[in-house]
Amino acid sequence: MTQVKDTPSIDRRKFVAELLAGVPQALVVTGLGSPSYDVFAAGERDENFYLWGAMGGSAALGLGLALAQPDKSVVVVTGDGEALMGVGALGTIGAKQPRNLTVVVLDNGHYGETGMQQSHSSLGTSLVAVAKGFGLADSFEVRDGRDVAQVIERVNSRRGTAFAQVHIGTEEPPRALPARDGVFIKNRFRASLGYQPF
Numbered sequence: 001m002t003q004v005k006d007t008p009s010i011d012r013r014k015f016v017a018e019l020l021a022g023v024p025q026a027l028v029v030t031g032l033g034s035p036s037y038d039v040f041a042a043g044e045r046d047e048n049f050y051l052w053g054a055m056g057g058s059a060a061l062g063l064g065l066a067l068a069q070p071d072k073s074v075v076v077v078t079g080d081g082e083a084l085m086g087v088g089a090l091g092t093i094g095a096k097q098p099r100n101l102t103v104v105v106l107d108n109g110h111y112g113e114t115g116m117q118q119s120h121s122s123l124g125t126s127l128v129a130v131a132k133g134f135g136l137a138d139s140f141e142v143r144d145g146r147d148v149a150q151v152i153e154r155v156n157s158r159r160g161t162a163f164a165q166v167h168i169g170t171e172e173p174p175r176a177l178p179a180r181d182g183v184f185i186k187n188r189f190r191a192s193l194g195y196q197p198f
Contacts, residue, residue: 009143009144009145009169010142010143010144010145010166010167010168010169011145011168011169011171012034012038012106012108012166012168012169012171012173013038013041013042013173014145015106015145015148015166015168016035016038016039016041016042016077016106017038017041017042017043018145018148018152019075019077019104019148019151019152019155020039020042020043021042022148022149022152022155022156023073023075023152023155023156025072025073026047026072026073026074026075026155027047027049027065027069027072027073027074027075027193028045028047028048028049028074028075028076028077029049029051029058029061029062029065029074029075029076029077030048030049030050030051030058030076030077030078031051031055031058031076031077031078031079031082031083032051032052032053032054032055032058032078032079032082033079033082034079034106034172035058035077035078035079035082035106036050036051036052036178037173037175037176037177037178038077038106038173038176039077039178040176040177040178041173041176044178046188046189046191046192047189047192048178048189049061049065049185049186049189050178050179050180050185052180052182052185053182055081055082055085055086056082056085056086056089057086057089058076058077058078058082058083058086059076059078059083059086059089059090059093059103060086060089060092061076062074062075062076062101062103063089063092063093063096063098063101066098066100066101067096067098069100069193070098070099070100071100072100073100073102073155073156073158074098074100074101074102075102075104075155076101076102076103076104077104077106078103078104078105078106079105079106079107079108080105080106080107080108080127080165083103083105083127084125084127087130090103090130090131090134090136090163091134091135093134093136093161094131094134094135094136094161095135097135097160097161098161099158099159099160099161100158101161101162102151102154102155102161102162102163102164103131103136103161103162103163103164104151104164104166105127105163105164105165105166106166106168107127107165107166107167107168108167108168108169108170127163127165128140128141128163128165131163131165136161136162136163137160138154138160138161138162138163139162139163139164139165140162140163140164140165141164141165141166141167142164142165142166142167143167150164151164151166
């Protein structure tokens with residue numbers, strides 16, 4: 001039997017814009033597709049790392065970045081489909097527990113980049129339960145846009161790894177496309193951290 005979760009009311013683009021406005025010093029890694037568009041639409045910055053063509057890799061990249069930059073807040077902004085594809089990374093995050101990493105999953109219950117097929121999160125899988133099973137104790141759902149403040153507080157406090165499942169609607173705002181040149185994105189991001197390009 002197909003399960004469909006309650007219709008959420010959070011506007012994805014507004015939520016991401018408010019989140020990023022509240023964490024201006026954070027390093028941001030985006031998952032494939034719409035999360036990249038949302039982060040770019042909120043304002044281009046050198047500290048954004050858009051993960052083009054690597055579905056399932058955003059949480060793992062965010063973990064590596066958090067371990068390499070322990071004095072900076074790291075935010076992964078991804079979707080439910082991308083998070084499910086790389087779900088094993090949550091196990092490693094749970095084992096390492098970086099204090100400065102927050103994973104934000106924009107969950108519309110669908111694979112938005114491949115035709116809006118239902119994802120497992122609308123078919124009975126609780127991403128929060130999965131994250132907690134991997135040892136991420138500070139895992140929680142966000143069903144009201146005003147609760148963006150909870151996510152901002154965790155990012156800025158750097159008191160431990162956090163996982164937020166944000167229930168968004170299925171509406172797709174106009175695409176806002178950041179650069180797709182991986183070398184450019186990498187070199188710009190490294191330069192923002194004081195490293196030379198290679």
